[in-house]
Amino acid sequence: MKYEVKNGWTEAGEELKKAVYDFSVGYMDFLNKGKTERECVDTAVTLAEAAGFKPLADFDALKAGDRVYAVNKHKGFAAMVIGKRPLTEGISIVGSHIDSPRLDLKQNPLYEADEMAFLKTHYYGGIKKYQWTAIPLAIHGVIVKQNGETVKIAMGDEGDDITFVITDLLPHLGNSQMSKPAHSFIEGENLNVLVGSMPLGYTEDDKKFKANVLKLLEDKYGIDEEDFTSAELEIVPAFKAKDLGFDRSMIGAYGHDDRVCSYPNLRALLDAETPEYTALCLLTDKEEVGSMGNTGAKSRFLQLVILEMLARAGEGADALSLDRCLDRSLCLSADVSAAFDPNFASVYEKNNSGRMNCGIAVSKYTGSRGKGGSNDAPAELMAKVRKIFNEAGVLWHTAELGKVDEGGGGTIAQYVADLGVDTIDCGVPMLSMHSPFEVAGKMDVYQSYKAFGAFFARR
Numbered sequence: 001m002k003y004e005v006k007n008g009w010t011e012a013g014e015e016l017k018k019a020v021y022d023f024s025v026g027y028m029d030f031l032n033k034g035k036t037e038r039e040c041v042d043t044a045v046t047l048a049e050a051a052g053f054k055p056l057a058d059f060d061a062l063k064a065g066d067r068v069y070a071v072n073k074h075k076g077f078a079a080m081v082i083g084k085r086p087l088t089e090g091i092s093i094v095g096s097h098i099d100s101p102r103l104d105l106k107q108n109p110l111y112e113a114d115e116m117a118f119l120k121t122h123y124y125g126g127i128k129k130y131q132w133t134a135i136p137l138a139i140h141g142v143i144v145k146q147n148g149e150t151v152k153i154a155m156g157d158e159g160d161d162i163t164f165v166i167t168d169l170l171p172h173l174g175n176s177q178m179s180k181p182a183h184s185f186i187e188g189e190n191l192n193v194l195v196g197s198m199p200l201g202y203t204e205d206d207k208k209f210k211a212n213v214l215k216l217l218e219d220k221y222g223i224d225e226e227d228f229t230s231a232e233l234e235i236v237p238a239f240k241a242k243d244l245g246f247d248r249s250m251i252g253a254y255g256h257d258d259r260v261c262s263y264p265n266l267r268a269l270l271d272a273e274t275p276e277y278t279a280l281c282l283l284t285d286k287e288e289v290g291s292m293g294n295t296g297a298k299s300r301f302l303q304l305v306i307l308e309m310l311a312r313a314g315e316g317a318d319a320l321s322l323d324r325c326l327d328r329s330l331c332l333s334a335d336v337s338a339a340f341d342p343n344f345a346s347v348y349e350k351n352n353s354g355r356m357n358c359g360i361a362v363s364k365y366t367g368s369r370g371k372g373g374s375n376d377a378p379a380e381l382m383a384k385v386r387k388i389f390n391e392a393g394v395l396w397h398t399a400e401l402g403k404v405d406e407g408g409g410g411t412i413a414q415y416v417a418d419l420g421v422d423t424i425d426c427g428v429p430m431l432s433m434h435s436p437f438e439v440a441g442k443m444d445v446y447q448s449y450k451a452f453g454a455f456f457a458r459r
Helices: 014-033 037-050 208-221 225-230 256-270 301-312 319-327 342-347 379-391 413-417 442-456
Strands: 067-072 076-081 092-097 102-113 116-124 137-144 150-155 193-196 231-237 242-244 250-253 279-284 330-334 360-363 396-398 422-427 429-431 438-441
Touching: 014 037, 014 250, 014 256, 014 442, 037 067, 037 076, 037 137, 037 256, 037 279, 067 301, 076 256, 076 301, 092 256, 092 442, 102 137, 102 208, 102 225, 116 208, 116 231, 137 225, 193 208, 225 231, 250 442, 256 279, 256 330, 256 422, 256 429, 256 438, 256 442, 279 301, 301 319, 330 379, 330 413, 330 442, 360 379, 360 442, 379 422, 379 442, 413 422, 422 442, 438 442
Parallel strands: 092 279, 092 330, 330 422, 360 396
Antiparallel strands: 067 076, 076 279, 102 116, 102 231, 116 193, 137 150, 137 231, 242 250, 250 438, 360 422, 429 438
């Protein structure tokens, strides 16, 4: 069989085109509703319950066809369709992450300087800092008050009557700035968000501009300055997901990495019929900073969910049953790859690069130089996956993340594989990855949905 990389639009009929465009509508809505990991989990729960899923804790016993979900501390999510075979024969896992590069507010963020009020930030994940200046920004997240009340914050988005910005230096005064390397001409400590320039006139406070912002926040949300210390507030781009190109064949948006795999993963699971092997959609947090913590892929959430299912399925909630299940399971680590960009062709190796609109990109290994930090899936698993995709008519190709010595990256694959699960990376190829406005091809988003659905239905 000849290996070919094909552009999915070349021979697409009207039925496929309609399916691709229709699927993108739901995905773009998911992006607009989920600019933080907490918002993604809330949206996932809403979609799951609308599809007939119920909390795992509500079940005393599980049987084939049951549709259940579990939430991990507001930032992680798992949904399962119980299969016909015992769990100890293995399950089908598709794992993706719902956190994205961004700016987080510091615990004591609000200050004023020279009659302007600002919020201090600490960037999260790998960003090019200069890309976050002079664009409209929004604030999303939660503030948990001392009495336990949770206040949800979402302000500054496109369509709102306000927005926020990190200012940049005008080119007329930028000679010294522009002579610095790109990674340092905007310093992390200077990513301060402009939020006000009006004083609170009737106060004797010497910080009248800061005081006015605090007064406005108190009036709108009932919060005070100390409440910032128990908040998780994220600075994200204010714009919504957009059709991109005259032909509307692409989607430009914040947060494609990795919600562009998370939504097809979730949607494929919600649409799944009773499978042979139990199907599990896993959405994790903290991938962009190493997958640590009790909401990342290194946590025990996946094992706990499987143990809970084993107990309710009457298969024994013990270490041996868990290990048997994991050892016999298969996992697709669903994360984005770099699409070949002709504007920066020198850092790619054409024969092994992801290609936009050529379907889901399968990466036997990721890592940096010498495969450092890579899972490197076994050839047997690669053979199984390509058989599943080919038989289901899924458009796919293989990919690496650039030339060998140019850099690289990692995913959650190595952490799932550490549990004994045969795991391989695959996902949507993207342009402008980790920027505030990433680009994905609609054909690839839809083909990923098809791929995950075929994997869940494997026999």
